[in-house]
Amino acid sequence: MDRLQPNDVVILFASLGTLLLTARIFADVARKLGQPTVLGEIPAGVLLGPTVLGRISPDLFAWLFPTEGGVAISLNAFLSIAIALFLLVAGMEVNLSSVWRQGRAAIAVGLAGVVIPFGMGVSAAILAPDALGREEGASHVVFALFLGIALSISALPVIAKTLMDLNLYRSDLGMLVIAAAVMNDLIGWLLFALVLGMAGGHNAHSFPVAYTIVFTLAFTVLVLTVGRWLIHRILPWVQAHTAWPGGVLGLSLGLGLFAAAFTEWIGVHALFGTFLVGVAIGDSSHLREQTRTTMHQFIAFIFAPLFFASIGLAVDFALHFDAVLCLIILVIACIGKVLGCWMGARIGRVIGREAWGVGFAMNARGAMEIILGLIAWQNGIIHERMFVALVIMAIVTSLISGPVLRKLLHLKNPRRLDGFLNSRAFIHPLKGLNRFEVIQEMSHAAAAVAGLDPVQVEAAVVRRERQGSTGIGQRVAVPHARLEGLKQPFVAVGISPNGVDFDAPDGEPSRLIFLLLTPRDDDGAQLEILADIARKFGDPVLRSKAINIGGYTEFLALLRTQTEEH
């Protein structure tokens, strides 16, 4: 029986471990910079791939990521499974019913947002196929169709993340964009499956193309109608009669794997099957939130980083970087998408800046373009240069989406407590025995860190405190002041072992004290941070853990793990 030898096992585990840790670290750096994690995972792979590690230490690179033999095949297989499962989760995020609820505008944006960039991509590919990276020998038609599609699929997860960051997700604009992106996703993937079928060479049985197309359409319709209905019926039964959540997890992954085998067999890619099954499962209201979370967390935090990092292993990004091609692709991609969606939005009666907002929100490309590009490259449709250009286009459009939207709609991120803390302004335990001693102690610590005059800070906070007590009850107090010359908000945290009387409405002594300093000319900052404190520490569990915390890092960990949104 063929299996890995001990030495292969060493390499397999070492390379997966290296990929995972590097990808997670870069993903977190991206997150800290306010970017989608995929924008960290890809550079992590570039670092480990031929572009950087392959140049610095060719031997280590060749040992860790062999291109031939059992380890290469095993890694390839594992990553194929990883990306198929990622598409399952991505499909589960698609909410079909929301498309219908948003009605005309969503359909207009969804359609125009595919048709215009698709048309532009196809036209460009017909005009200058070789300049745009067509692989020698690839069919002109297939290449043109591929480029059209690669420019027209928006990145649903990136868009959702951007809208959430901007606090727009539940707004009318946000719901419209998400609904349109869902439609866009479905149309784009279906088109891609068809093109891949036409490209042929992808299936092992030399299926006629017509069969592939008919099977793909039939399978799509079947899964989204009968399949969806059946899953909705079966889920309660599975939850009633099997181990929970194991039964639902097993069913979802099992169906996904079978669908993957089927779509791969008919000549389109395996991940189209898992994506469709994901849509069908995610649409059922019987699916419990916790099951979704378990699956999402494991796959999004483990499998997805592994796959996206592995992209950097495949290609030398320095060798195949073609600045002109990158620029052309980027420009066509942006114009087609923004213009198309703007037109769709106008047809759907969205006006003014908001219509442009829809355009730029939909402009984010991401994971999907990269997956498509990789498949197209592996199937001999495009050249490496074009693959690199597509990856860069996806990264850049995702990067600019948030900032442009913010500028266009005059938005600011809501400010949160944990953005303005500092370990040197975390005082535990507080020595002060009454509120003015505490204010002095904390003002001086805060002033030292923020580079302000301690006497002035203390005076301002005391002045405010004398106007009315800042004890808000439940053992929390929030002395505060607005200061001239402060650049950004600053929060000091103090924990009092025995509590200090801040004259709170419930008469309880305050044990958690937040000293909040904000710039005089920033109207929102004070209110937003105060609201964040009140909301977070309204939770009695969090409050009591915070009072008994060991140190600053643990305090920060508590804030993040108890309140992080999923």
Next chain:
Amino acid sequence: MDRLQPNDVVILFASLGTLLLTARIFADVARKLGQPTVLGEIPAGVLLGPTVLGRISPDLFAWLFPTEGGVAISLNAFLSIAIALFLLVAGMEVNLSSVWRQGRAAIAVGLAGVVIPFGMGVSAAILAPDALGREEGASHVVFALFLGIALSISALPVIAKTLMDLNLYRSDLGMLVIAAAVMNDLIGWLLFALVLGMAGGHNAHSFPVAYTIVFTLAFTVLVLTVGRWLIHRILPWVQAHTAWPGGVLGLSLGLGLFAAAFTEWIGVHALFGTFLVGVAIGDSSHLREQTRTTMHQFIAFIFAPLFFASIGLAVDFALHFDAVLCLIILVIACIGKVLGCWMGARIGRVIGREAWGVGFAMNARGAMEIILGLIAWQNGIIHERMFVALVIMAIVTSLISGPVLRKLLHLKNPRRLDGFLNSRAFIHPLKGLNRFEVIQEMSHAAAAVAGLDPVQVEAAVVRRERQGSTGIGQRVAVPHARLEGLKQPFVAVGISPNGVDFDAPDGEPSRLIFLLLTPRDDDGAQLEILADIARKFGDPVLRSKAINIGGYTEFLALLRTQTEEH
């Protein structure tokens, strides 16, 4: 670059899908029968393997589970990763500090429970190596040591599951058994790692055995001291500064993968590395329960079933079944383990039946024996017949552990509401307009299903109701009666659209009615089920979902998914 061809991808996804769904179905059947899930997963593999599917349809079997080529290697690699991650989670269940807390008794049971069966195994192997399935050419010493170890490792997860089922997990006996099993696990794995090192041939660099042993011991000590301390320090920082729970998930799996690569490299098996890292991580009080749950659910419900089912693929259980060998192994295993642990318990001052209880609780063997057996077989230490005998020994000892313990300690499972429901005694909506009409309606439905006289049932319930109302408030009522001649408890459920006055203490009309019939001579049943109803429907979310439920299956699903213990 070597990678899977489309046809290979089809097979890979199809075989993983088949394995997963079959394993999950059988696991759920095992669970329904009150057995650990691994006892379903292994038979699922036997069904799909050479034993059954290979006989019925050799072509399908050969297509689905090829033994050569890319798919075989990929499956082998994927399953190696799956079992390594399972050991990570198994390690996380080990609670080192509990061993010290249980003190002398735990150490006595843990040690005697290894030493005695180990001695018996070694002696037997020396007396009759060939009758006991030594592979030709394997060293006598290595074989004897292997058999000793294979008989001495208890199955921590099976034991924990059995104790939980019997409501003994948090009892003194339970804590002692778990602590002893933890010790047993650690000693057993360490011994096994050493034997595998001695067996040689497992590492690719012809490391001297002495090096392997020194490295293994040093690595074990290092991970469990410095490593454990470091992880405990790092975790709060990771939770404070990275995406949650992605950072912790990535760190755990990343460290696990590296440790696996290292232990494989020094010549012991990869999974020893993940196990140790699991112990070190699981011991930190900073690890949040939800992170543990996410990892546990995904790995225990997806990866573990895939691996354990794959065991059945490896061997023809019919061809290599040797009844005499199975019986010998089973007898030696039981005598050694039960006697050893009984002696340990006596030394630890446990008396009477309880000491025997400790012995039988520790007797359960399971996953670990099977993994060990597989590795030993693959490394040419034992014969296939012996591997089959070990698997059967593991299954049988796990099967008998619960029933023997129940008999020995005169235990009964606490009875739960969902064990006594029936779709034909679920009335929604109730027609009755007052409590006696409702009692009549429900009594008649219950009597029809339970095969009782409806008039008699109704009379008994009404008699009880006249003694005092059974409305317990919060819109729940529990009319009940104890009946002569009833074999087991029976519960009918009715949902009243407008509510019925059951004279509840809070004056609210009752909308959820449970009619509870129990055998006259069963003292505990009524109380236990009433307590279960009160506990479950004390949750306002569950209550309001139940009142608005669609049908019986959804009701059952609700009960199970909202209250299942993890």
